[in-house]
Every structure is written in C-alpha cells, then in structure tokens.
Amino acid sequence: MKRASVGRPEVTSHAQIEQTAFRLFAERGFAATTLDDIAQALGIGRRTIFRYFASKNDIPWGQFDRTLDGFRDLLAAMPADIPLLAAVGRGVVEFNRFPADASPPHIERMRLILETPALQAHSVLRYAEWRQVIAEYAARRLEVEPTTLEPQLMGQVALALALTAYERWLHEPDASLTSLLEEGMRSLLAWASEVAAAS
Amino acid sequence: MKRASVGRPEVTSHAQIEQTAFRLFAERGFAATTLDDIAQALGIGRRTIFRYFASKNDIPWGQFDRTLDGFRDLLAAMPADIPLLAAVGRGVVEFNRFPADASPPHIERMRLILETPALQAHSVLRYAEWRQVIAEYAARRLEVEPTTLEPQLMGQVALALALTAYERWLHEPDASLTSLLEEGMRSLLAWASEVAAAS
DNA sequence: ATAATAACTGCACTCATTGCCAAAATGGAA
DNA sequence: TTCCATTTTGGCAATGAGTGCAGTTATTAT
Numbered sequence: 001m002k003r004a005s006v007g008r009p010e011v012t013s014h015a016q017i018e019q020t021a022f023r024l025f026a027e028r029g030f031a032a033t034t035l036d037d038i039a040q041a042l043g044i045g046r047r048t049i050f051r052y053f054a055s056k057n058d059i060p061w062g063q064f065d066r067t068l069d070g071f072r073d074l075l076a077a078m079p080a081d082i083p084l085l086a087a088v089g090r091g092v093v094e095f096n097r098f099p100a101d102a103s104p105p106h107i108e109r110m111r112l113i114l115e116t117p118a119l120q121a122h123s124v125l126r127y128a129e130w131r132q133v134i135a136e137y138a139a140r141r142l143e144v145e146p147t148t149l150e151p152q153l154m155g156q157v158a159l160a161l162a163l164t165a166y167e168r169w170l171h172e173p174d175a176s177l178t179s180l181l182e183e184g185m186r187s188l189l190a191w192a193s194e195v196a197a198a199s
Numbered sequence: 200m201k202r203a204s205v206g207r208p209e210v211t212s213h214a215q216i217e218q219t220a221f222r223l224f225a226e227r228g229f230a231a232t233t234l235d236d237i238a239q240a241l242g243i244g245r246r247t248i249f250r251y252f253a254s255k256n257d258i259p260w261g262q263f264d265r266t267l268d269g270f271r272d273l274l275a276a277m278p279a280d281i282p283l284l285a286a287v288g289r290g291v292v293e294f295n296r297f298p299a300d301a302s303p304p305h306i307e308r309m310r311l312i313l314e315t316p317a318l319q320a321h322s323v324l325r326y327a328e329w330r331q332v333i334a335e336y337a338a339r340r341l342e343v344e345p346t347t348l349e350p351q352l353m354g355q356v357a358l359a360l361a362l363t364a365y366e367r368w369l370h371e372p373d374a375s376l377t378s379l380l381e382e383g384m385r386s387l388l389a390w391a392s393e394v395a396a397a398s
Numbered sequence: 399a400t401a402a403t404a405a406c407t408g409c410a411c412t413c414a415t416t417g418c419c420a421a422a423a424t425g426g427a428a
Numbered sequence: 429t430t431c432c433a434t435t436t437t438g439g440c441a442a443t444g445a446g447t448g449c450a451g452t453t454a455t456t457a458t
Contacts, residue, residue: 007435008423034413045438047416056414083393120327121320128319147370153363153383154390160355168348180348187349188356192391194282206404207454233444244407246447255445 012044014052014062021059022108030116057122060112064126068133071095075137084141088134088158089185096162096177111170127163131155161185211243213251213261220258221307229315256321259311263325267332270294274336283340287333287357288384295361295376310369326362330354360384 020041024033035056039046053059074094078087098106113119132146138154139146146152165180219240223232234255238245252258273293277286297305312318331345337353338345345351364379 006425047438083397085390086394121323124320124323149367150386156359156363160359164352164355184352189391191284192388195285196392198282205456246407
C-alpha cells in the first residue's frame with residue numbers, strides 16, 4: 001500500500017479505475033460493461049485491473065474496508081449505559097449519516113449495488129464483514145462469544161434495518177436516510193411492545 | 200411443467216440432476232465440480248442441465264419455488280388477532296419445522312448453501328422472494344403497500360432471525376431449529392423491552 | 399409411413415477469472 | 429553512464445459458466 005521508492009511506478013489507482021468504471025456502468029449498465037471496456041478506456045491492460053480489484057463485482061465497493069474501521073471505532077465509543085439495541089441502532093444511524101450535498105456519488109454507488117442483481121448477490125460477502133463488527137460489539141457487551149446466537153442476531157437485525165432504509169431511500173431520495181432508519185427502529189420497537197402487551 | 204403426451208420424453212429430471220450434483224459436491228466440493236462433470240456422471244449433455252436449472256448456483260435450491268407457496272398459505276392461515284410480529288415469528292417457526300429424521304438431506308442442503316461463498320451470495324436472490332411473501336402478509340395486515348418501509352422491514356427482520364438460527368444450527372446440530380428460532384425471538388423482544396424501559 | 403411435437407445436445411462464442419512469466423520503468427550503486 | 433534490484437505491468441493461454449442457434453432424436457397422432 002505504501003508508495004515504493006523503487007520499482008516501476010503504478011500506472012493507475014483504485015480511485016481512477018473506480019471512476020472510469022462508474023462512468024461506463026452509468027452509460028451502458030453494469031452487465032454490458034466488460035473489463036476490456038474499462039481497461040481500454042483507461043489505456044491499461046485488462047490483467048492490471050485484477051491487481052487492484054479482486055473481481056468486477058468488487059469495483060463498486062472500493063474503499064469499504066477502511067470504512068469498516070471507522071464503524072468499529074464509532075461503536076466502541078458508544079455509551080455503555082444505554083440499552084444494547086439502542087446503542088447499535090444509534091451506531092447504525094451515525095455510521096450512515098453524511099452531508100446531503102456529498103450524497104450524489106454515494107447515492108449512485110448504493111443504487112448500483114442495490115439494483116444490480118449480480119452486485120446484490122456479491123454484496124452479502126461484504127455485509128458479512130459489517131455484521132461481524134456489530135457482533136463483536138454485542139458480544140463484548142453481553143460477555144459472550146461473538147459466534148453465539150445473540151451477537152449474530154444483533155448483526156443480522158441491524159443489517160435488516162439498514163438495508164430496508166437504504167432501499168426505501170433509493171425509491172424516495174427526498175427522505176433522509178437517518179429518518180428512515182429511525183422510523184424503522186420505531187416500528188421494530190412498536191411491534192415488540194405489541195407482543196409484550198399481548199402475552 | 201405438465202407431462203406432455205407428445206414429443207420426445209425427458210431424459211432426466213430436476214431431482215435426478217440435484218441428486219447427482221449433490222453427490223459430486225460432497226465428493227469434490229462445489230467449486231471443483233464442473234457442469235461437465237455433472238453432465239457426464241448423468242450421461243446427458245451439459246447443455247441439457249441448463250434446461251432444468253438456470254445456473255449452477257440454482258441447483259442446490261431445487262424446489263424452493265413450490266416451498267414458497269406453502270409458506271404463503273401458512274401465513275395466510277395465521278390468526279389475525281395475535282400481534283403481527285408474533286404471527287410472522289410463528290409462521291417462520293412453522294415453516295422451518297420438520298421431523299428430525301427427515302433432516303439429514305435438508306442439513307446437507309443448508310450446509311452447502313450457507314458454507315459455500317458462491318452460494319451464500321447467490322442465495323440473496325432467493326431470500327428476496329421469501330421476504331416478499333412476508334412483506335405481502337404484513338402489508339395486508341397493516342393495510343399499506345408491500346413496498347413501504349414497514350412490510351419490507353418485517354421481511355428483512357424475519358430473514359435475519361431465520362438466517363441466524365440456521366447458522367447456529369449448523370454449528371450445533373443437536374439444538375432444534377425451532378428452539379433456536381424461538382430463542383432468537385425472545386432475545387429480540389428482550390432487547391426491545393430494555394429500550395422501552397429506558398426511554 | 400408420415401407429420402407434428404417436444405426435448406436433447408453439439409458448436410461456437412462471450413466473458414470473468416487465474417497462473418505464469420517476460421517486459422518495462424525506476425532509483426540507487428558501481 | 430551502465431548495471432542491478434525491485435516492483436508493476438500486461439500479454440498469453442487455459443478453465444469454466446452461461447447463451448444463442450440449429451440440427452438431431454424420440455414419441456404420439458393421423
């Protein structure tokens with residue numbers, strides 16, 4: 001990752017490939033854009049793309065790994081005196097908060113990921129890493145192993161909430177992601193209290 | 200789908216392909232088994248497999264479409280006087296109830312799906328149909344459109360519960376899927392009531 | 399026997415992905 | 429300047445999934 005002082009310099013970068021790829025995806029669609037197209041548009045070899053991204057499906061995710069570290073820190077900084085579900089809920093909201101002006105590229109990224117079947121499928125593998133971050137936080141608070149039922153469930157439920165909010169957001173870009181997430185959490189709590197009241 | 204009275208008879212069946220494929224998957228692994236291998240083992244053309252399954256990834260799912268109809272009926276028959284979340288929870292439990300003796304092939308199927316990265320990814324597309332069944336049920340009860348936030352969230356949360364239970368079940372085959380699902384639901388309700396008590 | 403029908407399957411092609419390795423580019427050393 | 433170590437690039441070949449096309453094959457109906 002660090003810039004080598006010796007050796008042949010890199011001809012391109014993750015960001016450059018990503019940018020060109022997104023332009024082509026927007027023009028012709030994800031499936032109709034071949035890696036050859038992208039390589040040719042960049043003036044590099046097709047083989048070189050694989051030195052920057054593990055697969056075509058990984059291109060839209062770009063920097064997700066780094067983003068995950070921020071999420072971990074964010075959760076760790078959450079006050080321990082609020083209920084677990086509230087802490088995770090707040091963490092998810094904070095994680096997905098960003099200025100409305102900076103959204104356009106982010107909207108495009110998420111739209112591509114959520115609307116392209118091949119990417120919907122591939123993304124599960126990324127989501128698993130995200131869930132793991134939550135499972136580890138929950139496990140710490142519950143003092144159990146991260147692989148046990150409760151931490152895993154918390155990760156899955158948080159993902160359920162986030163995915164639902166994102167999908168609505170794409171259909172209704174005026175609504176803020178934040179309020180959709182909060183609305184989802186309210187619904188979840190309301191359903192649970194119905195059950196509690198009935199039993 | 201109906202047996203044609205005229206024309207060349209089918210040389211194989213979904214079940215036959217599925218069975219042979221599973222045997223080879225078990226022997227060499229999913230990725231290492233090519234469609235040519237499966238076709239050859241069956242003595243049919245590779246091309247013919249595509250007349251029965253849309254893709255290699257679809258083979259492990261076999262009859263899921265038909266299963267989904269049963270799930271729809273099951274939810275529709277759920278009493279309307281119990282809370283929505285309880286009804287969905289009970290529906291999911293019932294849907295996944297099956298005799299412990301009949302499990303072995305089902306375990307193998309789920310293990311393959313849940314442990315093979317390519318299948319984990321592909322399965323999202325199947326899960327989406329499953330979630331849709333729940334979303335439609337929830338929408339009917341809530342008297343809103345199935346595409347709105349609440350029904351969609353209910354589908355996602357139910358899937359979160361089911362996936363968590365299945366994953367635990369694979370690691371701990373002695374535990375019944377039913378009790379894992381119920382344990383998950385109890386955890387979810389407990390977390391929600393913590394939040395309710397704190398606010 | 400012939401026709402109609404429905405399924406099977408070989409052929410050729412596209413495209414993602416991977417292993418292998420020679421070529422290219424650069425800073426530093428001799 | 430020339431040579432060397434280092435690092436990246438990218439061509440080549442091979443594998444395997446997926447797809448359109450067209451000819452072949454097995455049955456039933458006339």
